[in-house]
Amino acid sequence: MSTTNQIQNPDGSPEPEFPKEHYLNASHGLKSWLLTTDHKRICILYLVSISFFFALGGIYAGLIRLELVTPAGDLFQPDTYNRVFTMHAILMIFFFLIPSIPATLGNFLIPLMIGAKDVAFPKLNLASWYMYVIGASLTLFALVTGGVDTGWTFYTPFSTTYSNTFVTTVAIGIFINGFSSIFTGVNFLVTIHRMRAPGMTWFRLPLFIWSHYATSLIMVLGTPVIAITLLLVGFERMFGFGFFDPALGGDPVLFQHLFWFYSHPAVYIMILPSMGVISEIIAAFTRKAIFGYKFVAFSSMGIAIIGFLVWGHHLFLSSQSVWAGLIFSFLTMLVAVPSAVKVFNWSATLYKGSIDYTTPMFYALGFLGLFTIGGLTGLMLGTLGLDIHMHDTYFVVAHFHYIMVGGAIMGYLGGVHFYWPKITGRLARGFWPHMSALLIFVGFNLTFFPQFILGYLGMPRRYHAYPDEFQVLHVLSTAGATVLALGYMLPGFYLLWSLKYGKVAGNNPWKAAGLEWTTTSPPSLHNFESMPVVDFEPYEFYPPQYDSAEAAEPVTGAEPAPSTT
Amino acid sequence: MSSEAAAHPKGLAHHFETFEQQKESSFLGMWLFICQEVMFFGGAFAAYVNYRVMYPDAMIAGSQQLNVTIGAANTLVLLCSSFTMVYAVWAAQSGTTKWGWSNGRHIVLGLVGTLFFGSIFLIVKYFEYGEKFAHHLVPGHGFVPPVTSIDNPAATEIFFSLYFGMTGLHALHMVVGMAIMLVMIPLALKGKWDRNNHNFVEGFGLYWHFVDIVWIFLFPFLYLIGESVQKFT
Ligand SMILES: [Cu+2]
Numbered sequence: 001m002s003t004t005n006q007i008q009n010p011d012g013s014p015e016p017e018f019p020k021e022h023y024l025n026a027s028h029g030l031k032s033w034l035l036t037t038d039h040k041r042i043c044i045l046y047l048v049s050i051s052f053f054f055a056l057g058g059i060y061a062g063l064i065r066l067e068l069v070t071p072a073g074d075l076f077q078p079d080t081y082n083r084v085f086t087m088h089a090i091l092m093i094f095f096f097l098i099p100s101i102p103a104t105l106g107n108f109l110i111p112l113m114i115g116a117k118d119v120a121f122p123k124l125n126l127a128s129w130y131m132y133v134i135g136a137s138l139t140l141f142a143l144v145t146g147g148v149d150t151g152w153t154f155y156t157p158f159s160t161t162y163s164n165t166f167v168t169t170v171a172i173g174i175f176i177n178g179f180s181s182i183f184t185g186v187n188f189l190v191t192i193h194r195m196r197a198p199g200m201t202w203f204r205l206p207l208f209i210w211s212h213y214a215t216s217l218i219m220v221l222g223t224p225v226i227a228i229t230l231l232l233v234g235f236e237r238m239f240g241f242g243f244f245d246p247a248l249g250g251d252p253v254l255f256q257h258l259f260w261f262y263s264h265p266a267v268y269i270m271i272l273p274s275m276g277v278i279s280e281i282i283a284a285f286t287r288k289a290i291f292g293y294k295f296v297a298f299s300s301m302g303i304a305i306i307g308f309l310v311w312g313h314h315l316f317l318s319s320q321s322v323w324a325g326l327i328f329s330f331l332t333m334l335v336a337v338p339s340a341v342k343v344f345n346w347s348a349t350l351y352k353g354s355i356d357y358t359t360p361m362f363y364a365l366g367f368l369g370l371f372t373i374g375g376l377t378g379l380m381l382g383t384l385g386l387d388i389h390m391h392d393t394y395f396v397v398a399h400f401h402y403i404m405v406g407g408a409i410m411g412y413l414g415g416v417h418f419y420w421p422k423i424t425g426r427l428a429r430g431f432w433p434h435m436s437a438l439l440i441f442v443g444f445n446l447t448f449f450p451q452f453i454l455g456y457l458g459m460p461r462r463y464h465a466y467p468d469e470f471q472v473l474h475v476l477s478t479a480g481a482t483v484l485a486l487g488y489m490l491p492g493f494y495l496l497w498s499l500k501y502g503k504v505a506g507n508n509p510w511k512a513a514g515l516e517w518t519t520t521s522p523p524s525l526h527n528f529e530s531m532p533v534v535d536f537e538p539y540e541f542y543p544p545q546y547d548s549a550e551a552a553e554p555v556t557g558a559e560p561a562p563s564t565t
Numbered sequence: 566m567s568s569e570a571a572a573h574p575k576g577l578a579h580h581f582e583t584f585e586q587q588k589e590s591s592f593l594g595m596w597l598f599i600c601q602e603v604m605f606f607g608g609a610f611a612a613y614v615n616y617r618v619m620y621p622d623a624m625i626a627g628s629q630q631l632n633v634t635i636g637a638a639n640t641l642v643l644l645c646s647s648f649t650m651v652y653a654v655w656a657a658q659s660g661t662t663k664w665g666w667s668n669g670r671h672i673v674l675g676l677v678g679t680l681f682f683g684s685i686f687l688i689v690k691y692f693e694y695g696e697k698f699a700h701h702l703v704p705g706h707g708f709v710p711p712v713t714s715i716d717n718p719a720a721t722e723i724f725f726s727l728y729f730g731m732t733g734l735h736a737l738h739m740v741v742g743m744a745i746m747l748v749m750i751p752l753a754l755k756g757k758w759d760r761n762n763h764n765f766v767e768g769f770g771l772y773w774h775f776v777d778i779v780w781i782f783l784f785p786f787l788y789l790i791g792e793s794v795q796k797f798t
Contacts, residue, residue, distance in 0.1 A: 118580035120590040186597045194590040195580075224601045228608035232730065240705020241726035243612060248704075249720040254615050258608055531582070 016506025018425055022522040037122035040523065043108035043423065045129050046099060051492075053095040053136065060088035062485060065447075065478040073465035081464035082149035083165065089152035091143075094174050095136050097404055098266065100412045101273035102184055102219070103128070105419055106212050110188055112422075112516035112523060113206050115197025115532040120190040121183075128183035135177030142166035142173065151462065153263070156244035156255040160236040168237050171230040178223045181269075185219030188212055197515070199534035203297070206514055206538055207283075207290060210297040211276030214304035218265045218272075222308070226262035229255065253318050260311035268307045270404055272300055274367065274411025275342055281364040281418050282346050284512035286353025289539035292345040299338035306335040316387045325384050332382035339375050343368065358510070359429065362437035363414030370406025370444065374399060377452065392462075395455025398448045406444055413440070413491065420495060421509045425522045426502030432494045439487030446480025513539050576762040584761060591764040592771075599775050602738075606779055609731050613786060616727065620720035626712045627724025628791030630702060635693060636788040640780065642686045647777045649678030654770040660760030672753040672766060676746045679773065683743050690736055697725070704729065728787055735783060738776045745769060 023040045033041060063084050067075040076084060107125065111118055119125050142148060148170045150159040159167050192205070192213050233255070235241045242248025244255045283290050290296055312320055312328030320328075346368060355361070377399040380386050390396060413436075421427050450473040455461075459470050466474070508517040513536075519528050573579055581587040617624050653675025655661075660668050701709040704726045710718035749769065752758075758766050 116580065120580075121594060122578075122580065124594075182598075182601050186594050186601070189597055190590050190594045193593055194586055220597055220601050221604050224605035225608045228605050231734075232609075232612065235726070235730055239729075241730060242704060242722055243726055243730075249620070249717070249723050251615060251619065254612060258611065261608075526579075 016504050018504045019520040019522070019524070021524055022425065022520060023525050024424075024522055026525040035126070037118070037126050038525065039107045039111050039119050039122065039125060040423070040527075042125050042129055043104050046103040046107065046132070049129075049133065049136065050096050050099055050104065053091050054488075057088055057091035057096055058485060058488060060084055060091065062481065064088060065481040067464050068466070068474045069478050071466050071468050071471050071474075076464055078464055079149060082151075082462070083147035085462060086148050086151050087143055090139065090148065090170060090174070093152055093266070093270075093404075094177055095132070095139065097270045097408055098181060099132060099184070100270070100408065101277060101415060102188070102212060102215055102269075103132070103180075105208075105277065105412075105415045106184070106188060106215075106273060108423060109419065109516055110191055110209060110212060111195065112519065112527055113209055113514060114192065114195060114200050115515050115528065115534060116191065116195035117526045117528075119187045120195055121187050124183050125187055128180040128187070131176055131180035131183065135173045135175070135180065138173035138176065139170050142169040153259060154230070154233060154255075155259075156233065156236075156252045157246060157250070160233055160243075161245045161247070168234050171234050175227050175230050175234075178227045181219045181223045185216035185223070188216040189220065192216075197532045197534055200515075201534075203294065204534055204536075204538050205297075206276075207279035207293070207296050207300075208273075208276035211272045211279070211300045214300035215269055215272045217301075217304050218269050218307065222262045222265040222269070225258060226266075229258040229262070232258075253315065253320075256315050256318055257311065260314045261308070264311045264314065265304070265307045267400070267403060268303055270408040271371070271411075272303060274408045274415075275300065277411045277415035277418070278346065278364045278367050279342075280512070280514070281360045281414055282349050283539040284418070284510050285356040285358055285361040285364075286349055287356075287511075287541050288349055288353045289537070289541075290345060291348035291351075292341075293538060295341050296345050299341040302338035303335060306331060306338070310335050310382075313382050313387070316384055317391050322384075329382055329384050333379065336375060336379055336382075339371075343372055343375075356510075359433035359437055360414045360418035360510075362434060362441075363410050363417065366437065366441045366444075367407060367410040367414065370402050370410060370441075374402030374407055377402065390455055392460055393455035394451040394459045394461055397461050398451035398455060401448045401451070406448070410440070413437075416491070416495075418510070420498070421505030422516060422521045422523070424499055424502075425505050425520075426498045427505045427509055428495050428498035428502050432490060436487050436490035436494075439483055439490065441487075443480050443483030443485075443487050447477050447484050448480070450474070450476045450480075511541075513541050588764050591768055595768040595771050599771060602775060602779075606731075606734070606782075609727075609734065610782070610786075613727050613731070616720070616723050617790075620717055620723060622715040623717050623720035624724050625791050626715055626718070627721040627728070628787060628789070630697075630700070630711050630721075631728070631788045631791070632693070633788050633791075635689060636784055639686055639689050640784050642682050642689070643777050643780050646679045646682030646686070647774055649675050649682060650770050650773045651675075652678065654763075654767055657758050657763035657766040658760070667754075667756065668759060669753040669756050672758060673750050676750055676753065680743055680746055683739055687736060687739060690732065694729075697729075731783055732787070735776065735779050738779070742769075742773055742776060 023038055026038075027036075033045065036042065036045075063075075064081075067073065067081060067084075073081065107119070110116075142165075146166055148163070148165045148167055150163050150165070150167060154167065154171070192209055196205075232241075232243045236243050236245065236250075240248075242250045244250040244252050246252060279290050279296060310328055310331045312324055313332045316325050316328075377395070381390060381396060381399055417428065417433060454470055454473045454477075457470070459466055505521045507519065507521055509521075510517075515528075515532055515534065518532065574584070577584055577587060581590070653672050656668060656671035656675055661671050662668055663671075666674075697703055698706075700711070701707055702711065702725050704722045708722045708725070710721045712718055712721070746769075749766070753766075
């Protein structure tokens, strides 16, 4: 055997070697990728596809910011502007953010973290990617032939009756893409329940797994509701069934209830996996077990469950009764509790930790600050009185970007940097990765903080022209977006560069805890040489296996195991 | 582990350790899929409840246009299809080979029965739909309210939107199920499933029963609200 099982040691132990056999060279050719059922390769398929949609959604964001540099609507016609912000949101939400962490890092890591050879249903896993591709292609088709102008919320009766754009095509695209979410969710739930290695008890699971468990629950129970909702919109457009159009006796508010029943929890589909990543990064770079492990684990479940009961806070101004408003407002406050539990516990973990300022840690610290701002402004919007003032203003836009960009994407990028050595076997460290984290943090705040002020002053969302007094803040925001775009482009360069020139990572370059770091980087086709047995607690740093005299011995599989094929 | 060195048993996927693990995974996955379906139809039922409360008279008037006898007969047909489905699952579980038939043939017997009753259901539904077209009760296609003596006669169109939407989605689920059965029949005859390895048949059985249960809810919600109200008023 080569020395690839060695744990890399900065104190002068030999440089790790790149493993000879791993999942990337287990088979060759396009077919071996398009028909793969290996969860690790499916991660790569998703990684490539969602990066494409992230870039496309980003271009639309750039166009929006470009239009808003000047008060006059000089770049786009109002109709075009409607399409631009709609496509920005649809691409980013349905084809980037929702699959982002679960479909890439989740797919790659869940079997590795629990000591399984694959997810429970590998073929279903591949099918989920194809559903994603089909749904995304339909949406792209609608985009190039004219786009949609309803906003990503598809509010009725505009979307059912008045919009002359490709609403039905995009609705079908999102419907098909929903299967991808549901398949992933079912797969993860069954995998976590049934595929854990001996000794991997529920409370030995990494917090990444707990947050994906909670996420998967939302994917399985929430996605079908948006599916039926969009289907009803489709029926109305195609056959003239009057579900939502008041002219046909329909109830447009019913649409809003159904839509937000999914779309509020969908925010947790985006943020919960990020929270899981943050737990892993903070534990690894403070070299401490996460403070209050069980609280953090159950807070994920709490968020998933209470998150299903707060959708009405989007309808405070949509003829909802005051009593319903009060209850939804209260529940909205309640769902902030488990989120706060997480933030406090992460902060407590940082306290007196031996903090290692690596790129993933920068992203994680950025997440902590931005998510907290996003969460607290969400509480402001959840209060009945303030929401009347700030409803449909840039305050809302800034709030959810702090959650979905400052929170979810920071977590995603932090996770990609953290697990890049495991996925590719190469390191991407140093000046440029640090620079990307810094640019993103600065650019993000410069883009979105002015939008809080804009919204508070009364700038409504979804307008392409505005009064002169708002220009300074809009220009600041656009300047920030430029920095942000630069920050997002950087990783694209140095990560690709590292594939060829990056230093070989070795099994555990960060000296992190967890089963995924005990196997080779990149892992072999079946992940572990033999079935791992878990006899350590989560985030147990320096377990005897690591710092004993036999440090070179891997945690498991000391004997070269026979081939598993 | 020593079991890894040994050849992986036939019928056990490479990433599972034991048949038990494979079976439990497959059922948990199927139940989760059914939870997902419950939420899917749940959205439609939520819409139904919304309009039932908004337009009680129009919903009742719409319901009175449906033929309860045909609906009840069709419910019975669907229950028969569940019975034959149970036979297919039982045959796979017990591995029966009575009458000198192979086990696969017994499974197919159950599936063919299910296909038969499923087809009858869909054919009846076809004629029911056709009758609605003849009476201008199809929303969006020259709909004519069947009664004018109620508060909001135009809202009967919503009842028929729900009727076509919900029974249509139910029928679509049946068609998908029947297509899957057509694929299953040659596989069963080839002996793909036996006593130890028939998770797919059992999982499919769960699906078919679920689709039946959806109808068990649709039938009273759509067909019976008119009748019961007639009796009590
Ligand atoms: Cu919300």
